[in-house]
Amino acid sequence: MDKIKEIIVVEGKDDTVAINRAVIADTIETNGSAINESVLQQIQHAQDTRGVIVLTDPDFPGQKIRGIITDRVPGCKHAFITKKEGQPKSGRGIGVEHASPAVIRKALKGAQTTNEQAVEEISLQDLFDAGLIGGKGARERREQIGQILKIGFTNGKQLYKRLKMFQITQEKFAEAVTQVKQEEKDA
Incomplete structure (x- = not known):
């Protein structure tokens, strides 16, 4: 099983369980989109020491969390799963906790760093x-x-x-x- 150096930021406990089925990694849980100052400080510390990969659900709350982290903690890597990859067999809900270990590994492998200062190339x-x-x-x-x-x-x-x-x-x-x-x- 692959070991991930960076700390993975997820939304909740079920996401951490899914991550641990896929890879060996430490996580920080935001406990939903009401991400508080203490969690943001933990994420900043993690970014400063080991690096961070943000892996949130492919829905509006997940996007909101990703945006808050991007604004407050520059330089984090971002990994994504699709809505289809995060959909349970029952069809109810959507999220990282429903993704297969292979999907999670693929998303983490494809994680990229953002750069708000990038030169605009595409109009x-x-x-x-x-x-x-x-x-x-x-x-x-x-x-x-x-x-x-x-x-x-x-x-x-x-x-x-x-x-x-x-x-x-x-x-x-x-x-x-x-x-x-x-x-x-x-x-």
Whole structure:
């Protein structure tokens, strides 16, 4: 079983259990989206000493937690699972706790660091031109792009911000768009 050096930030106890089924790692639990100052200080200390990987649920509260941490603790790595990967067999709920060990390992392996100071390479017009904002199928294409680039599922505005945060180059973006268009053709 792989040992992870960084401390993984998750939402709750069930997420920690799922992480420990997949890898050997320490976690910090935010106890939901009401993340308090004490937890933020723990995350900052963890980032300063060992590094942090944020792995939250692919839903609105998970995005909110990720945003709070990004604003307060720069330089954290981010790992993502898709809604489909976090869905239980019963179909009720969604989250890291329902992801398989293989999915969690894959997400952690693909973790990337954000950088708010990144140079803007991809414009909103590029997103429109690629069919990622507005129009039929844009949501599905954004979901595929998020998986390919390992930046998670987003709405149009969030996609623009994440491409910048994760320093996605024009070249990587174009390759991902080409892959999505090829998959649409093949379908």
